[in-house]
Amino acid sequence: MSETDPPTEAERLAADLLPSRMDELALAGRTDTAMLDILWAAAFALPRWYFAGQGEFPLVRPAAVIIDKRPFVMAFTAKGRAHEYALAKGILPIAGKPSILSFPVESAIRHIARLQSAGIFGVFFDDHRGGWCIPIERLPAMYEHFKPSTPVSKNSETGE
Numbered sequence: 322m323s324e325t326d327p328p329t330e331a332e333r334l335a336a337d338l339l340p341s342r343m344d345e346l347a348l349a350g351r352t353d354t355a356m357l358d359i360l361w362a363a364a365f366a367l368p369r370w371y372f373a374g375q376g377e378f379p380l381v382r383p384a385a386v387i388i389d390k391r392p393f394v395m396a397f398t399a400k401g402r403a404h405e406y407a408l409a410k411g412i413l414p415i416a417g418k419p420s421i422l423s424f425p426v427e428s429a430i431r432h433i434a435r436l437q438s439a440g441i442f443g444v445f446f447d448d449h450r451g452g453w454c455i456p457i458e459r460l461p462a463m464y465e466h467f468k469p470s471t472p473v474s475k476n477s478e479t480g481e
Contacts, residue, residue: 395448
């Protein structure tokens with residue numbers, strides 16, 4: 322492989338496991354609540370959220386676990402992190418490989434919000450890499466508060 326070859330899937334997944342700004346923010350947010358605003362703004366600004374898929378096609382759903390006696394969907398900020406989680410937990414539904422679900426953030430929020438009626442309490446992000454969570458009932462309002470704003474187009478006549 323030359324330096325100009327694009328990275329392989331394995332290299333991309335491995336790169337997702339490196340410490341990230343999200344990890345730093347999650348850890349800082351444990352002692353400095355101002356960091357949580359920055360963390361959530363960054364989470365909602367991501368292009369996609371990832372999930373380890375559980376179940377058989379076509380009924381694959383995001384994996385959920387019990388944390389403090391409440392069910393949480395496990396979400397990840399990068400595909401490699403969801404892949405690592407699925408391998409570690411033995412979630413291998415398709416030919417011995419993890420099924421990774423990915424949704425644009427707004428779609429992920431709609432999908433997760435529907436899981437509340439199935440008894441899911443919250444969403445837990447990035448598992449053992451600092452991890453942070455939110456109750457599902459708060460997720461839509463948090464998204465509305467933190468979602469990236471639409472860029473304002475400049476007035477073509479005035480340049481403003």
